[in-house]
Amino acid sequence: AVTRTFSIIKPDATRRNLTGAVTKALEDAGLRVVASKRIHMTREQAEGFYAVHKERPFFGDLVAFMTSGPVVVQVLEGEDAVKRNRDIMGATNPADAAEGTIRKSFAESIEANSVHGSDSDENAAIEIAFFFKPEEIVG
Numbered sequence: 436a437v438t439r440t441f442s443i444i445k446p447d448a449t450r451r452n453l454t455g456a457v458t459k460a461l462e463d464a465g466l467r468v469v470a471s472k473r474i475h476m477t478r479e480q481a482e483g484f485y486a487v488h489k490e491r492p493f494f495g496d497l498v499a500f501m502t503s504g505p506v507v508v509q510v511l512e513g514e515d516a517v518k519r520n521r522d523i524m525g526a527t528n529p530a531d532a533a534e535g536t537i538r539k540s541f542a543e544s545i546e547a548n549s550v551h552g553s554d555s556d557e558n559a560a561i562e563i564a565f566f567f568k569p570e571e572i573v574g
C-alpha cells in the first residue's frame with residue numbers, strides 16, 4: 436500500500452550541503468517528498484521528539500547534536516514507505532550500514548548519522564503530526 440513516513444536530514448548532512456544528495460537518494464528509492472521544511476530545532480522540540488530515548492545515556496548528546504544546526508524535516512510517500520525509507524537509510528551505525536545506503540555513503544558516526552526515519556506506521560503518524568499541519572502536506 437502507498438503509505439507515508441517521516442524523515443529528518445540531520446545537522447551533519449545540512450552542514451556539508453548534502454540536502455540535495457540525501458533527497459535524491461530518497462527519490463531514487465521510490466519515495467516522494469510530499470512535505471519539506473528547513474528548521475533549527477529548539478531544545479524543547481528535540482527533547483519532545485526523542486522523548487522515548489530520555490533514559491538512554493546518549494540522550495543529552497543527541498539533543499545537543501540535533502539542535503547544533505539546521506535540519507530538514509520531510510514527509511515521504513511511497514509503496515511501503517517506512518520500510519523503503521529504512522532500507523535506503525541503512526543501519527543506525529554507519530559502520531554496520533550496507534553499501535549504497537545513505538548512512539554508508541554519508542554518515543560520520545552513530546550520532547551524526549545524517550538521517551532519521553520512522554520505525555513503524557504508528558510512529559510515522561505521531562512524528563509527522565509533531566512537525567507538520569495537515570495542510571502543509573501536499574500529496
Ligand code: CMP
Binds near residue numbers: 488545547550551
Ligand atoms: P535516530 O533514528 O534519529 O534515533 C535516535 C538516535 O540516537 C539515532 O538515530 C542515533 O543517531 C542516535 N544515537 C546516538 N548514540 C546512539 C547509540 N549509542 N545507540 C543508538 N542510537 C544512538
